Amino acid sequence: MRESxxxxxxxxxxxxxxxxxxxGGVDLGGTKIEAVVxxxxxxxxxxxxxxxxxxxxxxxxxxxxxxxxxxAARAAGTTPRQLLGVGVGAPGAVNAxxxxxxxxxxxxxxxxxxxxxxxxLSARAGCPVVLGNDVQVAVAAEYRLGAGRPYRSLLxxxxxxxxxxxxxxDGVPWRGRGAAGEVGHMVVKLGGARxxxxxxGCLEAYAGRASMERRAHKAVRRGEKTDLFDLMRKKxxxxxxxxxxxxxxxxxxxxxxxxxxxxxxxxxxxxASAINLLxxxxxxxxxxxxxxxxxxxxxxxxxxxxxxxxxPERQPPVxxxxxxxxxxxxxAALLAQPxxx
Amino acid sequence: MRESxxxxxxxxxxxxxxxxxxxGGVDLGGTKIEAVVxxxxxxxxxxxxxxxxxxxxxxxxxxxxxxxxxxAARAAGTTPRQLLGVGVGAPGAVNAxxxxxxxxxxxxxxxxxxxxxxxxLSARAGCPVVLGNDVQVAVAAEYRLGAGRPYRSLLxxxxxxxxxxxxxxDGVPWRGRGAAGEVGHMVVKLGGARxxxxxxGCLEAYAGRASMERRAHKAVRRGEKTDLFDLMRKKxxxxxxxxxxxxxxxxxxxxxxxxxxxxxxxxxxxxASAINLLxxxxxxxxxxxxxxxxxxxxxxxxxxxxxxxxxPERQPPVxxxxxxxxxxxxxAALLAQPxxx
Numbered sequence: 001m002r003e004s005x006x007x008x009x010x011x012x013x014x015x016x017x018x019x020x021x022x023x024g025g026v027d028l029g030g031t032k033i034e035a036v037v038x039x040x041x042x043x044x045x046x047x048x049x050x051x052x053x054x055x056x057x058x059x060x061x062x063x064x065x066x067x068x069x070x071x072a073a074r075a076a077g078t079t080p081r082q083l084l085g086v087g088v089g090a091p092g093a094v095n096a097x098x099x100x101x102x103x104x105x106x107x108x109x110x111x112x113x114x115x116x117x118x119x120x121l122s123a124r125a126g127c128p129v130v131l132g133n134d135v136q137v138a139v140a141a142e143y144r145l146g147a148g149r150p151y152r153s154l155l156x157x158x159x160x161x162x163x164x165x166x167x168x169x170d171g172v173p174w175r176g177r178g179a180a181g182e183v184g185h186m187v188v189k190l191g192g193a194r195x196x197x198x199x200x201g202c203l204e205a206y207a208g209r210a211s212m213e214r215r216a217h218k219a220v221r222r223g224e225k226t227d228l229f230d231l232m233r234k235k236x237x238x239x240x241x242x243x244x245x246x247x248x249x250x251x252x253x254x255x256x257x258x259x260x261x262x263x264x265x266x267x268x269x270x271x272a273s274a275i276n277l278l279x280x281x282x283x284x285x286x287x288x289x290x291x292x293x294x295x296x297x298x299x300x301x302x303x304x305x306x307x308x309x310x311x312p313e314r315q316p317p318v319x320x321x322x323x324x325x326x327x328x329x330x331x332a333a334l335l336a337q338p339x340x341x
Numbered sequence: 342m343r344e345s346x347x348x349x350x351x352x353x354x355x356x357x358x359x360x361x362x363x364x365g366g367v368d369l370g371g372t373k374i375e376a377v378v379x380x381x382x383x384x385x386x387x388x389x390x391x392x393x394x395x396x397x398x399x400x401x402x403x404x405x406x407x408x409x410x411x412x413a414a415r416a417a418g419t420t421p422r423q424l425l426g427v428g429v430g431a432p433g434a435v436n437a438x439x440x441x442x443x444x445x446x447x448x449x450x451x452x453x454x455x456x457x458x459x460x461x462l463s464a465r466a467g468c469p470v471v472l473g474n475d476v477q478v479a480v481a482a483e484y485r486l487g488a489g490r491p492y493r494s495l496l497x498x499x500x501x502x503x504x505x506x507x508x509x510x511d512g513v514p515w516r517g518r519g520a521a522g523e524v525g526h527m528v529v530k531l532g533g534a535r536x537x538x539x540x541x542g543c544l545e546a547y548a549g550r551a552s553m554e555r556r557a558h559k560a561v562r563r564g565e566k567t568d569l570f571d572l573m574r575k576k577x578x579x580x581x582x583x584x585x586x587x588x589x590x591x592x593x594x595x596x597x598x599x600x601x602x603x604x605x606x607x608x609x610x611x612x613a614s615a616i617n618l619l620x621x622x623x624x625x626x627x628x629x630x631x632x633x634x635x636x637x638x639x640x641x642x643x644x645x646x647x648x649x650x651x652x653p654e655r656q657p658p659v660x661x662x663x664x665x666x667x668x669x670x671x672x673a674a675l676l677a678q679p680x681x682x
Contacts (some may be wrong), residue, residue: 199649
């Protein structure tokens, strides 16, 4: 494929081999850059992962993205220049029309002024680049290829460091004016706990991993006992990762159990509120904690939603995301494809 | 028009007078039945209002609906049989596909088993009948002809006895699986006040007129002072209507002020949550209290939303509904029309 495609688009079309039409997808995260090359059906033909340059300027981050993409393309037997398009899913303020990314707090050194990520990457890679919100594209991937396949409308909830979300309504991603899906900043308790966003009572203030970690530190300072931070040190980590939470739950650590139970209760209220407003068919649970804690906790969240659902006979299923760590990169690649049908 | 149309559809078409194509719309409420006849553009050609038979069986209610519709048609110079279709907006569990209405608590004697309202009315009126949710159709009318005209996506909030809602997303009413828009049953305070629906912490438990009236009774039993019930008796009412609340606020009644301030705070949290999830362009405020309290309170709700909006520079406007008491009936008529374009 590498040779035959170099400059013969006519021949590619004549042969009609859909595997020769490839798109790139990049999930740009705070710790890693995940790149894939997929075919029309979204099947992964090549992939690569690199760490995100931890103190890089925006330009350094884009260079690292390009290198990761190049290696994923090589693994797929192609080059970035031959891709029909590349999608990038990113956290922060995505301006899809302008291809800029601003208000990024945990990628590289972070930056607030919008940076032309799409233009810069497109110049390096030699193909069109589009930007999207990281969670929205991951949810779109689950809709088309993962746990959301049986449904026409769903709410995706990405339970990790924060609580992100994305919507698909009647088969189409709903982005509002660009910022839809912030399920983590629905108010579940007016005047309640302080959230990382500075507001009070948000779902994320109770269920986000970062919020729970802050709360655990506070409890330890108050003299409460927990194995959470011992587990962290034993694993050589500087943060309470999803696997540390899972381990502490398995050991029936009292503080971890209390915090996660509270998170589940708050997720129940917040997600039920979203269902009462939108009446979608299903909830897809992803993110670090969502996929790590898996079906048992999906089922517990389902039960926590039940008392708040307005039409009780229509309680939607809560399914665990199926595409795992690649959902963001695959979803980004789908964003670069022309719409189906 | 009455004579010329009787059995000459061909002639009507040949003349091409759009005013000759008429649709009926009925807003079926607990206290009154409001019927209109509109043209293609939604202009009201005739209208009529009757009280809802207070202890009627479902069939009695449909008979009263038919009579109201007949009089509205007569006022428009036509008959129900000549209407191209009739829409009925109703509270309760609407099954639009089957044309049935169940779980109705405050219309006639109320009934729980689904009753074929569309089939019964269609047989009486001699034209097709479709059913819709009362608030959803009112919001659709505001979108097309009222305060929502400048926008492609909006959240309508009907603040009255309860707190209902409806969504228009990218120009299309979003009904989910039929029950979308229950903004009043979003949880704003987990474990909070008891709602009329039996659950706890719902927005309606704080902001619904019925909930506020229950809370006011409780305060009086505890010895708190208020003019609310004196005003009610003076006006010869058995309920605290919107005008009584407005009067008590104007008199700076302490209890009324406290309850309405709390309702505004809770509406702020609930509506901001909805905006964070959906990122629509605007909120349209209708319903008895919403239209009675008007722009001043729309502005107060806007301010109460502000601290909870995740993208603060995108705080959507809160506009007061413009079609007044006819929005439900007009929206029901629009439901019977074929889609525009």
